[in-house]
Amino acid sequence: MIKHDVVVIGGGLAGMRAAVEAAERGADVAIVSKMHPVRSHSGAAQGGINAALGNTADDTPENHAFDTAKGSDYLGDQDAIEAMCDDAPRQIIWLEHRGCIFSRLPDGRLAQRPFGGAGSPRTCYSADVTGLVILHTLWEQLERFKVKVYEEYFCTALCVEDGVGTGVVAYNMRNGELELITAKATILATGGCGRMYAKTTNGYASTDDVKAANGAHNDLGFGQHPGFLDRLVDDQGVSRSRMIHHHAFLNGGALYVNDAIVRVDVLRTIRTGITMGAQPKIILIDLR
Numbered sequence: 001m002i003k004h005d006v007v008v009i010g011g012g013l014a015g016m017r018a019a020v021e022a023a024e025r026g027a028d029v030a031i032v033s034k035m036h037p038v039r040s041h042s043g044a045a046q047g048g049i050n051a052a053l054g055n056t057a058d059d060t061p062e063n064h065a066f067d068t069a070k071g072s073d074y075l076g077d078q079d080a081i082e083a084m085c086d087d088a089p090r091q092i093i094w095l096e097h098r099g100c101i102f103s104r105l106p107d108g109r110l111a112q113r114p115f116g117g118a119g120s121p122r123t124c125y126s127a128d129v130t131g132l133v134i135l136h137t138l139w140e141q142l143e144r145f146k147v148k149v150y151e152e153y154f155c156t157a158l159c160v161e162d163g164v165g166t167g168v169v170a171y172n173m174r175n176g177e178l179e180l181i182t183a184k185a186t187i188l189a190t191g192g193c194g195r196m197y198a199k200t201t202n203g204y205a206s207t208d209d210v211k212a213a214n215g216a217h218n219d220l221g222f223g224q225h226p227g228f229l230d231r232l233v234d235d236q237g238v239s240r241s242r243m244i245h246h247h248a249f250l251n252g253g254a255l256y257v258n259d260a261i262v263r264v265d266v267l268r269t270i271r272t273g274i275t276m277g278a279q280p281k282i283i284l285i286d287l288r
């Protein structure tokens, strides 16, 4: 039996960031991941990461929280949204101080660009590989704090005693053995479950089996990448255009949606047309 203070299941951006925070505070931390952390799906997040730094236009965490609640169709946990948006500027600076190579403005400050659903240009980015760059920054911090990584270990069960998490059972994919890893605290960071949909832009590993097996999903709709219809509708493309015309050619007729809307609204508009009987062979989204 293996013992740690904290065990984090998942080595994506969420899992590695949680592990580093606990390790910085002196805990003995381990990550259990079915793949090498740096190969986690987070590496696909190319567009950027939002924080109300206000480097290119006025912005506040309150505005960020409002846009986030609205972007979630008001289904998101608003206390969690508020906490995340308040903390976001500190998190970006934390990453920058640990060597994360963000793109910059000519005066040296962190660059920020417009992104879908945001009322202000608040997306920090590293060219078009933001997720990958942050994964590598966090991996360096794992090495620095000597966080133990159980790589290619598939978590098959959570251990719970009297309602309290006490560790995990993990399958070592290299030798086929099962390991019991006990911990005082267990953090679930197993990512999304986009792969349960027939079509998705999520990585093949995004099956989120741990939460599914343990009934920990709140709203399955949040598991899918919102920009997906048959191809990814990219937030960056949607929000870069000042006047947006989404022409959904439905049975020869055109459907127009104008405004700085989030991509889930673009998709909803198209889906509504299809539900109403249209059978489009092709849908063209014209961004001007």
Ligand SMILES: Cc1cc2nc3c(=O)[nH]c(=O)nc-3n(C[C@H](O)[C@H](O)[C@H](O)COP(=O)(O)OP(=O)(O)OC[C@H]3O[C@@H](n4cnc5c(N)ncnc54)[C@H](O)[C@@H]3O)c2cc1C
Pocket: 009, 010, 011, 012, 013, 014, 015, 032, 033, 034, 035, 036, 037, 040, 041, 042, 043, 044, 045, 046, 047, 048, 049, 050, 131, 153, 154, 155, 156, 189, 190, 191, 192, 201, 202, 203, 205, 206, 208, 209, 210, 225, 232
């Ligand atoms: C195409 C695309 C583009 C995106 N672009 C952006 C963007 O620009 N900006 C943005 O903010 N967000 C973006 N997102 C969303 C973002 O990528 C995800 O929300 C984020 O990466 C999730 O991080 P995570 O750490 O929770 O999960 P992941 O990175 O998916 O990591 C999950 C981890 O859990 C581990 N794991 C899972 N199950 C098990 C198991 N049973 N046992 C052991 N380990 C397990 C995996 O090995 C992995 O290490 C995008 C998503 C997609 C699909």
